[in-house]
Every structure is written in structure tokens, then in C-alpha cells.
Amino acid sequence: MNTATATLASKLSVGLHAEQAQPSASAHLQGVQVDFGAQQVLRGIDWQLLPGQVVGLLGRNGCGKTTLLETLLGLREPTAGTAMLFGQPVAGLDDAARARIGYVPQQAELFEWLTPAQLLAYFRSFYPQWNEAKVEGLMSRWDIARDKPIARLSGGQKQRLSIIRALAHEPDLLVLDEPVASLDPAGRRDFLRELVEQVIDRGTTVVFSTHILSDLERVAFNIAFLSQGRIALQAPLDELLESCRLVTGPSSQLQTLLHVRGAARLSAQALDGGRERWLVRFSEGQPALPGALPTQAPTLEDLFMELTQ
Numbered sequence: 442m443n444t445a446t447a448t449l450a451s452k453l454s455v456g457l458h459a460e461q462a463q464p465s466a467s468a469h470l471q472g473v474q475v476d477f478g479a480q481q482v483l484r485g486i487d488w489q490l491l492p493g494q495v496v497g498l499l500g501r502n503g504c505g506k507t508t509l510l511e512t513l514l515g516l517r518e519p520t521a522g523t524a525m526l527f528g529q530p531v532a533g534l535d536d537a538a539r540a541r542i543g544y545v546p547q548q549a550e551l552f553e554w555l556t557p558a559q560l561l562a563y564f565r566s567f568y569p570q571w572n573e574a575k576v577e578g579l580m581s582r583w584d585i586a587r588d589k590p591i592a593r594l595s596g597g598q599k600q601r602l603s604i605i606r607a608l609a610h611e612p613d614l615l616v617l618d619e620p621v622a623s624l625d626p627a628g629r630r631d632f633l634r635e636l637v638e639q640v641i642d643r644g645t646t647v648v649f650s651t652h653i654l655s656d657l658e659r660v661a662f663n664i665a666f667l668s669q670g671r672i673a674l675q676a677p678l679d680e681l682l683e684s685c686r687l688v689t690g691p692s693s694q695l696q697t698l699l700h701v702r703g704a705a706r707l708s709a710q711a712l713d714g715g716r717e718r719w720l721v722r723f724s725e726g727q728p729a730l731p732g733a734l735p736t737q738a739p740t741l742e743d744l745f746m747e748l749t750q
């Protein structure tokens with residue numbers, strides 16, 4: 442891990458638990474429930490994002506990531522519960538608080554008849570602060586034609602433009618819904634570098650959903666797993682990889698292991714021959730040493746498979 446990433450990782454390990462409500466939280470959701478007709482998509486989300494945290498939101502297709510991010514931003518009214526941004530109810534945010542938010546939606550909503558230069562000039566007029574040097578730097582680095590109608594840009598170029606628009610006014614909270622879906626590997630790497638710089642330089646709070654697990658591994662983000670309408674688990678990735686193990690054996694022996702080691706079971710799978718495979722999280726400071734039962738360190742993909750069923 443390089444120094445920048447280590448600094449970032451240490452920043453990220455602060456204040457991870459939703460139950461320890463912090464008055465300074467950038468975003469705070471309490472008991473948020475969202476139903477679409479009879480379908481309960483979010484089932485009582487308690488969640489907070491603290492200044493400088495970078496959270497990768499993981500979950501299977503259709504589990505409610507977009508719904509959660511839209512509710513957090515006040516774009517969708519919850520069926521029950523409350524959403525606060527910067528200490529204000531999201532439904533009644535004042536202009537100053539709005540100006541502190543940057544959002545990259547899953548489908549870039551750009552005015553396609555404008556050129557990138559016109560679009561950025563239009564948005565610049567709404568914000569009290571605008572980092573022209575950053576905009577110009579990213580437009581050149583990401584090779585976006587300034588004077589071509591947006592309709593004629595490629596999907597990846599539109600996504601990059603949407604990211605530039607969201608970063609330009611130096612938001613304190615950046616919400617990105619699958620921001621790298623149309624970016625090539627070089628574009629994704631560049632985007633992640635920009636995010637890391639943003640967090641280290643400005644202490645920006647970032648939450649983004651993605652299906653590209655290798656991107657999260659590269660920057661040691663906090664990971665939040667959304668499953669069955671709830672945040673099943675949130676923790677720094679390094680800590681999860683260190684403290685979790687997949688352990689296989691008869692359930693009575695697995696139960697004893699939990700008891701003796703004071704560990705927690707995160708998931709369980711039935712295997713052949715009456716054995717089970719459990720994802721076990723050992724407590725802090727207690728190394729997850731291999732015991733008598735077959736034990737395997739999980740990858741992020743294993744964690745995803747186990748925690749997002």
C-alpha cells in the first residue's frame with residue numbers, strides 16, 4: 442500500500458458504525474424504508490457517512506442501490522424514516538447545502554444539444570465556487586472535445602463529462618451511481634486516482650456503487666454490503682479481509698469455535714455430508730489463526746457472494 446493509500450485507509454477507518462450517530466455526519470439515514478407498490482426495496486436502513494469517508498456500495502442487481510442513493514439525496518421520498526444531509530432534513534435543504542453535493546447518476550443526464558463547454562458554463566452559474574483549473578485539467582486529460590454536441594460523444598466520454606461536472610464545484614459530498622460502468626480500464630484508474638486526491642486534499646465524503654470489485658481493492662475503501670433491503674455490513678476492506686475467514690465443518694464444531702473465539706457468524710452455507718461453510722468474523726485484535734477446521738481467507742468476491750444473498 443503506498444503512503445497516499447495508507448493515509449486514506451486510516452482516514453476511512455474512523456466512525457464506521459451506523460448506531461454511533463455523529464452530529465457532524467455528512468449524511469444520516471434513520472429507519473429508511475422504500476416500497477414500490479407491494480415490493481419492499483429498502484427495509485429500515487440506518488446508515489451514516491462521516492466526513493472524509495469513502496464508501497463503496499455493493500449489492501446484487503436490483504437490490505436497491507440506486508433507490509438508496511436517490512433517497513439519500515432527497516430525489517426519492519421514503520415510505521418511512523428520515524434522511525438528513527449536513528444536519529438538515531433532505532426535503533428542505535437550503536441552497537448552501539445543495540451546493541455542497543455532487544451527484545453522478547447511473548444514466549448521465551446531460552443536455553445533449555449543448556456542447557461540453559456550454560454545459561459547464563451553464564452549471565458554473567449556479568455555484569458559489571467552481572474550480573476552473575480542475576475542470577480544464579480533467580477536460581484535457583480525459584480528452585473531451587469542448588465544442589462537439591454532447592449527443593455525439595461516446596458513452597464513456599459522456600460519463601467522464603458527468604464526473605467532471607460533479608467535481609467542478611468542489612462538493613463536500615460526492616454520490617456516484619456506477620460511475621465507471623462505461624469507462625475503459627485506463628479511465629477507471631484515472632477516475633479512482635482523482636477520487637483519492639479529492640479525499641486527501643479536501644476531505645470529501647464519497648459514496649459510490651459499483652460492480653467492479655477490483656476497483657475497490659485498489660484503493661482500500663470502506664465497503665457497505667446492501668442485501669435484502671438493509672446494510673448487512675460496513676467496514677474497511679483491509680479490516681474485513683484480515684478478520685474474516687471461511688470455515689468448514691459440522692455445525693456443532695463451528696458453533697463451538699464461535700463461542701471459544703468470541704467470533705460472529707456472518708453467513709452459512711449447507712454443504713454435502715452434513716457439513717456447513719460459515720463466514721466468520723473474528724473480533725478486533727484477535728488474529729484469525731487457522732484452527733482444527735479447514736479455514737480459508739476470503740477474497741472480496743467471496744465476501745460479496747456471502748453477504749449479498
Ligand SMILES: Nc1ncnc2c1ncn2[C@@H]1O[C@H](COP(=O)(O)OP(=O)(O)OP(=O)(O)O)[C@@H](O)[C@H]1O
Nearest residue numbers: 477480482500501502503504505506507508509547
Ligand atoms: N420507479 C420504480 N418503480 C417501481 N419499481 C422500481 C422503481 N425503481 C426501482 N424499482 C425496483 O426496485 C428494485 C431496486 O432497484 P434499484 O435500481 O434501486 O436497484 P440497483 O441495486 O441499483 O440495481 P442495479 O445494480 O441493477 O443497477 C428493483 O426491483 C427495481 O425493479
